[in-house]
Amino acid sequence: MEKRLITLNVNGIDYELYINPKTLLVEAIRDHIGLTGTKRGCDTVSCGACTVMIDDMSVKSCSILAVQAEGKKITTVEGLEKNGELSPIQKAFLDNGSYQCGFCTPGMLMSASAFLKENEGKDVTEEEIREGIEGNICRCTGYNSIVRAIESVVKGNYKEG
Ligand code: FES
Ligand code: FES
CATH class of the missing domain: 1.10.150.120 ([2Fe-2S]-binding domain)
Structure with missing residues (x-):
């Protein structure tokens, strides 16, 4: 499948990614952006290890494609602290x-x-x-x-x- 250029906003930063449209959001976050705080446990939407927030709602990032999160505000565990202060x-x-x-x-x-x-x-x-x-x-x-x-x-x- 032909790759696509997408922009994901993660923890307030825009990341431009050139990816296969079938890439899961968890793969984009961990393997393309390099934020490995988000874990990958079951890949079957059961364990919750991959949970992130999208527009302040919890979402299992193995349950959606990265392209579906375009234009949304994604927060990972790395984005919880503010100015070096834990949440x-x-x-x-x-x-x-x-x-x-x-x-x-x-x-x-x-x-x-x-x-x-x-x-x-x-x-x-x-x-x-x-x-x-x-x-x-x-x-x-x-x-x-x-x-x-x-x-x-x-x-x-x-x-x-
Ligand atoms: S990896 Fe287990 S719910 Fe996503
Ligand atoms: S699975 Fe060990 S702390 Fe939750």
């Missing part, structure tokens, strides 16, 4: 020990970030938090500490910057 959810993950092997962590952080944006200012329940990350599988089963971290950001224990 509230990253700080909360650190403080709560919300990772073991860490393979699922970038995807968890992205789903959690999208959940927090969607529910900003709302009082959410533990059940809603668990629903918010249900598309992400952690083989180490560190769910309780992940939920605690999200809860602590909801409670306002961590501020931006």
Whole structure:
């Protein structure tokens, strides 16, 4: 298939890529742009390791083609920190020990970030938090500490910057 020139906006930077139109977004991010924080676990839209945000919604980047993300705002785990400062959810993950092997962590952080944006200012329940990350599988089963971290950001224990 003939290659195409596309522009992807990732973490506020425009990247021009000359790619096969069948390239998945996760491949474009990892192999063409070189942002390897986004992980590739199952390739069958099951594990959530490849989760990124597109226009502030969580999306599994193995589930769409790179060309479908053109013109949208893509955020990967590398884009969560601002001016060298970790985002509230990253700080909360650190403080709560919300990772073991860490393979699922970038995807968890992205789903959690999208959940927090969607529910900003709302009082959410533990059940809603668990629903918010249900598309992400952690083989180490560190769910309780992940939920605690999200809860602590909801409670306002961590501020931006
Ligand atoms: S690699 Fe995309 S959901 Fe597993
Ligand atoms: S921390 Fe190991 S898979 Fe999630």
